[in-house]
Amino acid sequence: MRLGKGRTLWVAAALACVLAAPAQAQVSPGIDALIEQAEAIKTSQPAKFYDVLERLEKRVEEATPEQRLKLRLLRAHGFLMKGRAEPAIRELRQIQQETDDPEMLFWTGSLLVNTYALTRKFEQGLTTLNDILPLATKVEKKDVRHRGLLVAGLLYNQVGEYMLGEQYANQVLADAPEGRNQCAAGNLVAEAALGLKKAPSEEMIFRTIKVCEDQKEPILGGLTRTYLARKWVEDGKVDQAIELLERYLPTVTATGYPLVISEYHAMLASMYLKLGDIGTAHAHANEAVERGVGMTSLPLVVAYKTLYEIAESRGDSKAALSRYRQYADADKAYLNDVKTRQLAYQIVRQQILQKTQQISMLDQENQVLQLQRTVDQQAAQNTRLIVILLVLLVASIGYWAFKIKRVQLSLKKMAETDALTGICNRHHFTLRAERALAECARNGEQAALIMFDLDHFKNINDRFGHGTGDWALKEVAEASKGFCRRIDVLGRLGGEEFAILMYGCDLRAAARVAEDCRVRLAQIETRETGHVFAITGSFGVTSSMQSGYSLAKLLSHADKQLYRAKHLGRNRVCVHENEHENVRAAGSNVLELPQREGRTEHLGA
Structure with a gap:
């Protein structure tokens, strides 16, 4: 199966x-x-x-x-x-x-x-x-x-x-x-x-x-x-946990269900590795991989990670590299699978909300129709005059409402939008982000904040002029939109500094988005400006799990990681982790991501 x-x-x-x-x-x-x-x-x-x-x-x-x-x-x-x-x-x-x-x-x-x-x-x-x-x-x-x-x-x-x-x-x-x-x-x-x-x-x-x-x-x-x-x-009862799983491993194996069997072997491999029993850990990890081949599952991720750590502890760099690639591929496939399920829930949730709104609108229209029918019955003798007056009144109200609405929308857009890039300005970003964080807090969902600043942007303005700098800012904003969902908030905080608030997103997922965005910025082609120069960014990432739901605190922690990325050489992602998680994750990098150009760094608060 x-x-x-x-x-x-x-x-x-x-x-x-x-x-x-x-x-x-x-x-x-x-x-x-x-x-x-x-x-x-x-x-x-x-x-x-x-x-x-x-x-x-x-x-x-x-x-x-x-x-x-x-x-x-x-x-x-x-x-x-x-x-x-x-x-x-x-x-x-x-x-x-x-x-x-x-x-x-x-x-x-x-x-x-x-x-x-x-x-x-x-x-x-x-x-x-x-x-x-x-x-x-x-x-x-x-x-x-x-x-x-x-x-x-x-x-x-x-x-x-x-x-x-x-x-x-x-x-x-x-x-x-x-x-x-x-x-x-x-x-x-x-x-x-x-x-x-x-x-x-x-x-x-x-x-x-x-x-x-x-x-x-x-x-x-x-x-x-x-x-x-x-x-x-x-x-801390590792020996007791091992004894439990070993005792019932034959019973689980007899069921013939690959994922459950793979789960037992993967957990045992991880536990034996903690106790330093490399040989037994290696045997269980191999069994977990054999049982879980062809599946996208967490046990397969754990098994490959265990095999990678064993190869690394033995100093076998070739085997360690091979196992790390397998672990990274399995981890990526598993996270993509999790995101697919979460996205399905968000899509259906939005569909339900839209249906509810449509029903509400239909109810309101029915109420209006009933009221209109009552008015028509009561004023049957003056129907033609009333119709003419209503038409004139509705037309007049519609015309002025249309004119006022256009002015309101124009003013609203000017007040909320960054004139150069077309994305949220700092004030509107703050309002939307605070509303999104409040909703996440009410619903018990996570949120993540990505801040990034363009590297050496002053040099671009000084060498090629402000027109070229403005072009670069617009290209960066356009590239960043590709990593934002409709529920996310993208804004220009000022100068060459941008931020993305991601709704319902944990720290690991946000770090991956930041890494993808960093790579995309570096790929922007600048020849159409008549100049050739590189566009790179330094990123700071945090989440509500580490920084809470206060926008000010999220911005503060992300900003610290951004400047840390600058200090470490720019064109990289730095992730904020709190001390408690660092202690619990001692000996392993919980948020470790496959590396491309640039770096992803982690720092405890």
């Missing part, structure tokens, strides 16, 4: 089996017995399941409507087991179109969302989830309601919205779930806690592991043990 590109995709695969169990209904005994048999063996005996499914297909004409619905759901499950996601999606969507029962819509919608999660169609999954979640309060059967809420928690964890994932999983745990649902919910809560950088409760983890073992769910149980091992490592 190669659908799994990240930890929670295996949880999705495990939940697919849980979600496929249909609700009970009054059906004829013969076909009902076959349906129950298919349900019991659909994951444990695939060949026999398809045989029973074929027998049911031959008796479809005898089936009641309830039985046919169950058969169609089994058919969709059969498609998924064969890796045929598209037929499964078509079947589930057709069922949704043919029913208006809230419980059935919620149930099939949950299966559809889970299928989208398995096939990495996150935008469709989030859109469908948004459609079915309002139905949860209308679902009387607790088990069906729990499955839908678990799918919501699963998908939000996948796209990095761990607070929402934890919220829906906790809703299930608070409602006395059945064994399998309790196992899945506990796993999602522990995963969300790690994603939020919170220590999960050991009591809750042990309880979840016990439930998963009782329900014979080795995949979810195995994943939950990795959360416990991570907590123990953070608490």
Whole structure:
């Protein structure tokens, strides 16, 4: 199975089996017995399941409507087991179109969302989830309601919205779930806690592991043990964590799921390396790579990094270089995958906001139409005069509103825009950045600030004139726009100094954007000015995780790193890190990036 590109995709695969169990209904005994048999063996005996499914297909004409619905759901499950996601999606969507029962819509919608999660169609999954979640309060059967809420928690964890994932999983745990649902919910809560950088409760983890073992769910149980091992490592109990993973490695290996097995080996490799057991660490890292080949996953990144550090410790520079390249490629692929999921969430979120605004506008238009109808009825005798007066009034108001609006927009643009580059001036940048930081703080999202200053810009003005300098500033602003999303804020702070506030972006991602921007500036072609000169910039980067949500503090820390980049030789990126993170990351460079021309430096506060 190669659908799994990240930890929670295996949880999705495990939940697919849980979600496929249909609700009970009054059906004829013969076909009902076959349906129950298919349900019991659909994951444990695939060949026999398809045989029973074929027998049911031959008796479809005898089936009641309830039985046919169950058969169609089994058919969709059969498609998924064969890796045929598209037929499964078509079947589930057709069922949704043919029913208006809230419980059935919620149930099939949950299966559809889970299928989208398995096939990495996150935008469709989030859109469908948004459609079915309002139905949860209308679902009387607790088990069906729990499955839908678990799918919501699963998908939000996948796209990095761990607070929402934890919220829906906790809703299930608070409602006395059945064994399998309790196992899945506990796993999602522990995963969300790690994603939020919170220590999960050991009591809750042990309880979840016990439930998963009782329900014979080795995949979810195995994943939950990795959360416990991570907590123990953070608490300094490395030997205890190793003993736990080594004891259950054979059980996890027996499941045959490559990513879970690779996760165990990668974690063991990293732990043994910490203890100085190079040989054992090397063996586990190689096993993790072998199991994880062809996947984009965090275990593969950890395994390659371990192999690189082992080669470096042995003084084998050739092997170290090769392993570092593999580690950098795996890390880049994994981060791109994470960004893709986060972008899907942002896109769907914007679509939902636009839909809400459209509905609000339609409601307002309906209210206006109703009011107009009432006025027309009350003044039927003077209709023509009223219409003429309204037309004149609307035309006059529209004309003056248009004129005033144009003047307002012109003044607003002059007040907010840098006249030379067309981007935000310092005042407008400050206002927009402070609003964005306040929203990030409310939503619990990170934000990052990039400041950069053009190197030797005074020399360009002095040697080639201010016209050439102005051309360079405009080119830099245009190049910088290419690295900004619509939700980001780009501004010219003054002279040759620029800043970018990145919404929902962590320090690592911002450092990468700064590095890409630095390279792009150096590639600006200057021959069209009639002169040949280099345009480079010195960058300072920080984030809300290091500097908080105060714009003044972010600017201060980024500015210090900018001048540090100047001091170190210009044309480089310097990143601000706080002392606590430096201590915790002792012996490794947590934010280390693949190097190109120039440098990326890190400094604790």
